[in-house]
Amino acid sequence: MKHKIFIDGQVGTTGLQLRQRLEHHPNIELMLISEELRKDETERKRLMNRADVVFLCLPDAAAKEAVTLVENPEVCIIDASTAHRTNPLWTYGFPELSPRLKEEIAKSKRIANPGCHATGFIAAVYPLVKLGIVSPDYPFSAHSITGYSGGGKGMIQEYEAADRSIAYESPRQYALSQAHKHLPEMQYITGLSAPPVFSPIVCDFYRGMETCVPLQSRLFSKKITKAELTLLIEDFYKESSFIKIAHEESGFLPSNLMADSNGLILYIEGNDEQITITSVFDNLGKGASGAAVQNMNIVLGLDETESLI
Structure with missing residues (x-):
């Protein structure tokens, strides 16, 4: 069974890069939102809570608001904004810094992608x-x-x-x-x-x-x-x-x-x-969407290099 992935903010630069990287990922299923509903809170919330991993590619305030829509405790959020990078309740998504941090990323449900x-x-x-x-x-x-x-x-x-x-x-x-x-x-x-x-x-x-x-x-x-x-x-x-x-x-x-x-x-x-x-x-790679996919791979227990070069 493939892992379900949702990108909130799929039309921005990072969101588009993520979509391109994930379209050919063999282990995931992208959950896409229609253009007319991409700002509809009810539809976004529905898709987020059905996903295994949600990527937030939004401005800081919108990212913080989006987190509140996720009520399913099994959903992992990877936030590409600046909003949570110094929040001690979030795991910083730079697995190379230590084996301990990589283990934390693998278990975390809240990951802040580095700038x-x-x-x-x-x-x-x-x-x-x-x-x-x-x-x-x-x-x-x-x-x-x-x-x-x-x-x-x-x-x-x-x-x-x-x-x-x-x-x-x-x-x-x-x-x-x-x-x-x-x-x-x-x-x-x-x-x-x-x-x-x-x-x-x-x-x-x-x-x-x-x-x-x-x-x-x-x-x-x-x-x-x-x-x-x-x-x-x-x-x-x-x-x-x-x-x-x-x-x-x-x-x-x-x-x-x-x-x-x-x-x-x-x-x-x-x-x-x-x-x-x-x-x-x-x-746009290790500095954004590539790092986000790397963190997703770790969370899902996949080879961290999958679909990355």
């Missing part, structure tokens, strides 16, 4: 804190380059408009007030005493992301070389199906290198004094 920029930052920083290489009060900063699909339908239309402004041809830094919505989970999940200084940048390509974290080894909690750091992080992720460590110098590192995949590559570069760790992945 895209947060995925890149946490993949680089979490091992540093967990292994005692840096203290929680290390003064982190990061910049993160994303394709314009990360801004959803509105931004996609702006970038693909025939009469768009010349400004869209240039990289554009945003969230300059240091209030980006991913900052709380970056701090909360890594256990930092303060959020990083964060510079997100949107560029004129559709999908792909790279998040770069610069490091000064003189501020580390223990003396360690770049080569030793690389081996430690590689060992940290040795059981991961999707996170890998690059061993070659990148030269020029394209942000769309991992587009159309659920993989994430960490590039650890520089020298023994100044090091950068750069996460390269797909903002």
